[in-house]
Amino acid sequence: MTTIRIIGAPTDYGANRRGVDMGPSAIRYGGLAAELASAGVDVADAGDLSVPRAEERDPDAGAPETGDAKFLRETADVCRRLADEVSGSLGEGSVPLALGGDHSIAIGSLVGSARDATIGAVWFDAHADLNTPSTTPSGNVHGMPLAAALGLDEFANTPWANAAGLTPENIALVGLRSVDDAEAALLRDRGFAAYTMADIDERGITTVTEEAMAAASAGVDGVHVSLDLDWLDPNEAPGVGTPVRGGVTYREAHRAMEIVDEAASLRSMELVEVNPTLDRHNETAALATELAASAFGKRVI
Numbered sequence: 001m002t003t004i005r006i007i008g009a010p011t012d013y014g015a016n017r018r019g020v021d022m023g024p025s026a027i028r029y030g031g032l033a034a035e036l037a038s039a040g041v042d043v044a045d046a047g048d049l050s051v052p053r054a055e056e057r058d059p060d061a062g063a064p065e066t067g068d069a070k071f072l073r074e075t076a077d078v079c080r081r082l083a084d085e086v087s088g089s090l091g092e093g094s095v096p097l098a099l100g101g102d103h104s105i106a107i108g109s110l111v112g113s114a115r116d117a118t119i120g121a122v123w124f125d126a127h128a129d130l131n132t133p134s135t136t137p138s139g140n141v142h143g144m145p146l147a148a149a150l151g152l153d154e155f156a157n158t159p160w161a162n163a164a165g166l167t168p169e170n171i172a173l174v175g176l177r178s179v180d181d182a183e184a185a186l187l188r189d190r191g192f193a194a195y196t197m198a199d200i201d202e203r204g205i206t207t208v209t210e211e212a213m214a215a216a217s218a219g220v221d222g223v224h225v226s227l228d229l230d231w232l233d234p235n236e237a238p239g240v241g242t243p244v245r246g247g248v249t250y251r252e253a254h255r256a257m258e259i260v261d262e263a264a265s266l267r268s269m270e271l272v273e274v275n276p277t278l279d280r281h282n283e284t285a286a287l288a289t290e291l292a293a294s295a296f297g298k299r300v301i
């Protein structure tokens with residue numbers, strides 16, 4: 001039986017609104033262990049990484065010479081430890097499931113997942129997360145993890161550059177609807193498999209997700225699935241830091257996660273950007289647990 005190893009990464013260094021650091025607690029309280037058990041998998045919980053409070057740190061201490069990246073030093077420290085946990089879980093035969101925290105933790109998940117294998121990634125997100133310290137409008141690293149893992153711009157001089165061995169051809173982004181100009185240029189020019197909400201409207205979530213999983217898994221050992229809850233419409237998932245109208249529905253989200261399971265290439269996963277301070281009765285966290293269960297094989301019949 002598959003064992004899912006839960007690893008909490010309670011950060012909010014990369015987000016512009018406080019509260020996502022409570023995500024791991026909210027997702028566990030929302031019924032994660034029971035939902036995963038109902039998918040027929042074993043569950044082991046590694047607890048949370050210890051994360052110093054942002055108030056105790058200088059946000060600019062680790063910023064690059066040029067550009068803006070708040071709490072980059074703290075983010076690097078958490079991601080280094082998360083990468084070790086993710087790679088350790090895989091080494092013992094478990095499937096790591098990281099709980100954010102803001103989306104900057106994906107750097108650690110990607111690096112850890114790729115330590116002993118080649119990987120692709122599928123990004124279920126309203127945003128492209130391809131900004132760099134020189135293109136970011138906000139300085140928030142949760143908008144940069146894909147750029148960091150690819151070693152773009154200032155990230156070329158970090159330990160992450162190429163550590164995940166990712167190529168744009170093995171990165172699929174699904175559900176895009178808020179993309180900055182510099183990100184749009186990268187998406188057009190670098191060979192990413194990028195699907196906007198319009199693609200989902202036109203071709204359906206089934207076809208789009210099947211294509212995304214196929215692109216991400218082509219020629220590599222496995223796929224990291226990164227699920228930012230702001231991928232869903234804010235009516236379904238109000239408890240996120242950066243909601244964008246026009247996202248996927250409850251049904252589309254479940255169908256996409258079922259296809260993740262059917263593709264049989266899932267190597268590691270994360271649930272990020274749940275913000276309980278903005279949620280309604282923890283429903284976004286509970287939805288995250290349901291979607292994880294679908295991705296790990298839960299079916300109606």
Ligand SMILES: [Mn+2]
Nearest residue numbers: 103125129228
């Ligand atoms: Mn994101």
